[in-house]
């Protein structure tokens with residue numbers, strides 16, 4: 001199939017009770033599939049099962065194994081299998097017993113409930129904007145060291161057969177989307193949780209930039225704004241789907257909401273034929289960074 005329906009679950013997760021976060025995610029995923037039964041891809045936001053708080057990541061962390069033994073991995077695998085969807089499971093705090101470190105990790109399941117991708121946030125959100133926001137993820141988290149391109153043979157939607165994953169701050173580093181698209185991915189998905197300072201400044205511009213740079217689809221999925229708990233981390237919301245022309249296909253507001261969109265793999269070719277930047281690069285003058293370090 002050349003078209004794929006997607007649903008972005010902008011849920012008010014990130015609360016203290018992990019089971020309640022999972023239950024809420026399940027309710028909204030069910031609702032999405034009732035509303036649009038032919039949905040093929042469902043995306044959850046960053047830190048959907050835990051508070052977005054560097055001091056809480058250890059407590060909520062889980063060990064991720066291919067057999068999906070932990071609470072959240074079992075939950076995600078079960079949902080993907082039951083509803084026969086590709087599921088991008090937002091992010092969860094991951095504990096790796098091999099190195100004793102914590103990571104902010106996105107796990108991806110295919111329609112059979114098999115774990116087909118795992119991306120550890122590569123660029124940690126360490127910023128300090130005077131009178132704006134200060135956040136230091138690296139206080140407790142470690143950096144992921146791999147670019148993640150997910151191969152997904154179980155989907156009959158071409159655009160879902162290969163896609164790239166980044167997490168939130170990762171979207172500010174154009175190399176990730178570029179390397180993924182040179183590997184043949186036609187879609188980048190970023191589970192995210194921007195804030196109310198940098199969200200209005202950069203969120204949609206970054207999504208459009210990554211889409212236009214590479215002529216691919218971009219999906220950013222955020223938690224909802226937690227208006228009743230002003231002391232909690234306030235996510236920007238505005239989960240968004242941008243097409244290869246840089247046009248917004250669909251966008252949420254700030255509250256809990258499901259964003260639906262249809263991705264059309266043929267549009268990528270149309271855009272690439274019309275504005276042929278993919279054939280006009282000057283690798284005789286500057287190097288193709290996607291070709292360095294065996295990244296292709």
Ligand SMILES: O=C(O)CCC(=O)C(=O)O
Nearest residue numbers: 125168169193194195198
């Ligand atoms: O890049 C930004 O402005 C926000 C990033 C962020 O919130 C994150 O990486 O979790």
